[in-house]
Amino acid sequence: MITRRRFVTDSSALAVATLGVAEALAQGGLTQSGLVGSLEGSQVVTEPAAIPKSFKEAPELAELVKQGKLPPVAQRLPAEPLVLKPLKQIGRYGGTWRRGFVGPGDGENGNRINASDKLLFWDYTGNKIIPSIAKNVEMSADGKVTRVTLRQGMKWSDGQPMTADDFVFWFEDIYGNREVVPTGIADMSPGGKPGRIVKIDATTVEFQFDVPYFLLIEMLAGDTLIGGGMSVGMYQNRSFGCYAPAHYLKQFLPKYSSEAQVNVRARSEGFENWVRMLHNKKDWNLNPELPVIGPWRTVRPINTPTWVLERNPFYYAVDTEGNQLPYINQIVMTLAEDLEVLNLRAMAGSYDLQERHIDIAKLPVILENRDRGNYDLHLDLAFNGTDTAIHFNQSYTADPEIAKWLTNADFRRALSLGIDRGQMNETFWLGLGTPGSTAPAESLPQSPGPEWRNKWSTHDPAKANQMLDALGLNKKDRDGYRLRTDNGERLRLQVQTVRAFLPWPQQMEMVAQHWRRIGIQAEVREMERVLAFTRTQNNEHHIHVWNNGGTELLYLFPRHAIPVDPTEAFMGPEFAKWYASGGRLGRAPTDPGLKKIFELFGAAAGQKDDERNRTAQEIWKILVDQQYSIGTVGQSPALMGVRLASRKLGNIPSRACIAQHCRTPGSSRPETWFYQS
Amino acid sequence: MRARLFTRLPVTEAAADAEERFAVASQLQLTWWRFRRHRLACFSGVVVVLFYLLAGFADFFATMDPHDTEARRTYAPPQAIRFLDDDNSFRPHVTVLRARRDPRTFRMVHDQASKVDLGLFVEGYPYELFGLFQSNIHLLGLKNAQPGETLHLLGTDRLGRDLWSRLVVATQVSLTIGLVSVGISLFLGVLLGGVSAIYGGVVDTVVQRLIEIIRSMPTIPLWMGLAAALPNTWSVTRIYFAITVIIALLAWTDLARVVRGKFLSLREEDFIAAAELAGAGQMRVIFRHMLPSFLSHIIAATSLALPAMIISETSLSFLGLGLRPPAISWGILLQDAQNIEALALAPWLLAAAVPVITIILAFNFLGDGLRDAADPYG
């Protein structure tokens, strides 16, 4: 008999006190500024007694109900809606949330606001898994079967019921259709063996696998291909998430009519073929008619100068008094072609809540304009170890001398010791970051421990020089740079940077100056993004600089820590190809550290939580000790952590969770924010 | 001009001599005399020469290593030079500031620290002059400075690097990197414009259509493609130089059209007909008779192409395509100023625009003056 473990309420493995984090904040500048609060947010209420029996709705919706255009609120909500206890008070309905976005590729701007369209989610601490669409998720003792219980009476935004059929539809007709999704994803194929989604009854679905897959619960809660909700799973030509509105999308599939028919329809609407049309129709950013589950739906698509979202009248959550969420009526996002303009508009008070695309370097100016723009500023610290990770390409081959040094652990350690992280922190993070290695914040369950923060990650140029001398790089030229051991020329390392989130080219210029003092010449090349990525994929780079967001929960988004995904394998593209193709392509690593990491990582999916977290800790220990990626400064507000919130808004947390799985600002539950006047 | 000179008959011998000198002066002499009258152009010429001198001896004029970063100096304001000490004795000095970050506003706050003497021809960071001599003498610098005390005539940038030194070194790059490409595009412009006009017919049609095609080519992907195709081991500056040379193959169209127009109109002039009737060969007609007539336009075009090259360098930096750090050029320095925090917190970074504006104006006025002077019919 298979015993089941109730997952949702048993959160001991994952719940971590947030005190540890608060302690980390006690670094002079941060507490004095008064800008960093404590983690807080709206909580999910699950006790049956606390679930409200009667419901209320927004006045505009009430009006439509009176006119007979909408069913009454009690019928629009599922029998057991998600109950959210607002952070501070019950809110009022109304208002338009003004926000800025930067183009049709900025879908994440809206996806993250709609992050509650997932089966499971994380609470505001980022540490506890909570129910979302799913009322309950249970895993069998052997980890092979995961049963998801949906909410009775749940409806899509067009009023049609959402049932297990929508999951099966996705699995069989979209994911299973080779023309739409050419190859399966690792998320659904642990150990290389594809799994299945099976309907048990109208409100019960099972994920069945042939091997133990204890990681699945976290995958469903996290920002993964399988767990991301429909907003992020199906936007921009993707076909993931684990469900789709069958009743609406059927008309676009040949299976339900004929290939000829759908192609004719596609061409008449201006698409090349039915596949392109399908990709467009299931993208909630582009298609206002697509039924959705999240709190807001698109009324004016993202590929226009103004992206407008409106309340979803069938959203499945209510507050503790039975008011259907969201409180805010509408979200209007205006296009800014240039980030300076976006930041300037934020300072002028043109946005009501903006954390995305805000530049930390402008912090002093943002602070000056608070009264004029009528907003408050919050600094939210992230949980990933470093905003700027210096990745050494372990699979580089073009120049054997360079390859020799890139793959030499002591060489990397010496370079790490040569970096003055305090200087970088002060210059680029205004002192708001934590200098150290790539390991995640100490408060997280996968952290290897506080002593790994500074391992090989302090500023010790004397030791660095000593280590480099000992390696045989003791000959220097007239300018003090070390010479290669093969031909006596200067040793030059190419550092590839892209002008993206952070001013990486400038940061590496500073690092290059630090390395100059230990005799290493770094040629910093600022490259155009596409070129940099192409070179990385072709294994041409020596060193690539990027951040390591997402590695807070290593298994959900490992690629910035370990080379397992060929699209972004800065540390070793050939190894990523080898791993992802099961050994057919690429090359296997020979470095014992890397080999061990791949072994540990591969085994993790089949391990239970505690064991899995310990495995992650082992992996981090190797990563930090070997310094395949040098960490500089992290746990900072640099990425989405500088949050401007209009003083008119209520229920705004003083500190929000910044991590990939938190879907910032999703885990702060925007649906509970409201306009106070 | 000539008319005015002859309205008054020469009455003295000196005046008669001057007139005679004028009548027999060569074209070059005439050009020079007329140029001298254009005050603004002369002044601009001097400015240009000064800039190139600065560029040639850039490191000598710089006060600090332009690459040296220091977080404690981030966004430091310019230091004022004072010549008199408190007791009115002559002691040129600057007041070095100590910086800290205000924990509430996150601005850098600067407190007055110590006075440090200024000196001429002081020892500073080492450099190579023209790639030949080693030296470490700089025009200006601090005397007996303690570690941490540095001179910043124009303040510092975000990384704490001295702006004045970077500006001076940038002059070197910005003023020289486009010269070869300007030369190439000028040569091609005159050649193809001339050929097009002289041979006419099919050749003319082909060249004209070629001009249209080239003008329609998008240069941005060309830049991206070339930047990717050139060897990665080259320095940033070298890559940029190579690309400008290649792009020069596309930049000749404006001049070609002008040259062609001028040739076409000159062909009808009487003196050309006279030369041909006198038996001059085609080459002689072109080089001895036609070319000098619009030499003025060519000179003007040259002096205008140089500022165009500077402007295009700055524009490319804006788009992220041209010179990039760690190279130092005006375009790059302007990008450091191209953001709100620079305008609000460190407005001295805008000083990078001053040499750009000055040199562009100088080149323009110089070009105007040269053209006015060289134009035989003006």
Next chain:
Amino acid sequence: MLAFIVRRLLLAILTIWVISVLSFAIIQLPPGDFVTAYIAQLSASGASVSAAEAVALRELYGLGQPFYVQYAKWMARVIVGDFGVSMEWNRPVTEVIGDRLWLTILISFAALMVTWGLALPIGIYSAVRQYSAGDYLFTLIGFIGLAVPNFLLALVVMYLSFRFLGANVGGLFSPEFEVADWSWAKAWDLAKHLPLPAVILALGGTAQLIRIMRANLLDELRRPYVVTARAKGLAELRVILKYPVRAALNPFASTVAYLFPYLVSGSVIISIVLSLPTVGPLLVRSLISQDMFLAGTIVLLLGVLTVVGTLISDLVLMWVDPRIRYQLD
């Protein structure tokens, strides 16, 4: 004459075809393709793409095929007026460009008006009062526009107007009018936002125009007929304006060629800095992300306008200057 026009038209078509081939090739020149750009962009925005998805996307967009196949397919569609769908905007190219086209033309036109309005009077004055203090002063002012880096100027002006005037930042509409339907209020809002971009855009071209106007007018003023007019007792202003100025404007006919594409592309850099919804930034983005159809269509459009502009300017020149007309016969 007719034969000339017909010949030119045929040549124009040939030229446009060559432009289309070359620009298509050049747009694909940078390494990678749209999918690479798309992956890079997603990575930079905190999202991710798996290797399998990338393969699927390439197939979907037909990016794996050789250049000439892609070109042939594109051309076949362009001929029937189907310009394809922009990969980045997921909308038909005609819609994406169309949205912005008329606003671009409006701004460019406004900038042109400002340019000509400033440059012609200054040019005339400079020529008439050559070497005077006024000449130097006005010339200096006009040239400032040429010398000051326009992107920096745009940002400075934008920041100052925010700081001291509390003005709406960038763009062409205030937020409340962005989504609203057209009305007099909206048109007035647009009119309020136009001057800043128009002036900044105009500054660059003013100097060039002043210089040309001044040079042309100086040439004309030295002609004998001006002396005659003065001798006959015409008032000075009439002497200048009636004949020399009009004659000095003739060479401008050749600049018409480049007016057309300018009207459509506008100024790229200033539009980016001021966040103006024009075709310029659209072109830059599409070129950098290698959005084939959008970039190809815009470049083709600009190419056509250049060719048409050249033809028109040549025709105007011929109409204006009989000597050139006779040369052709």
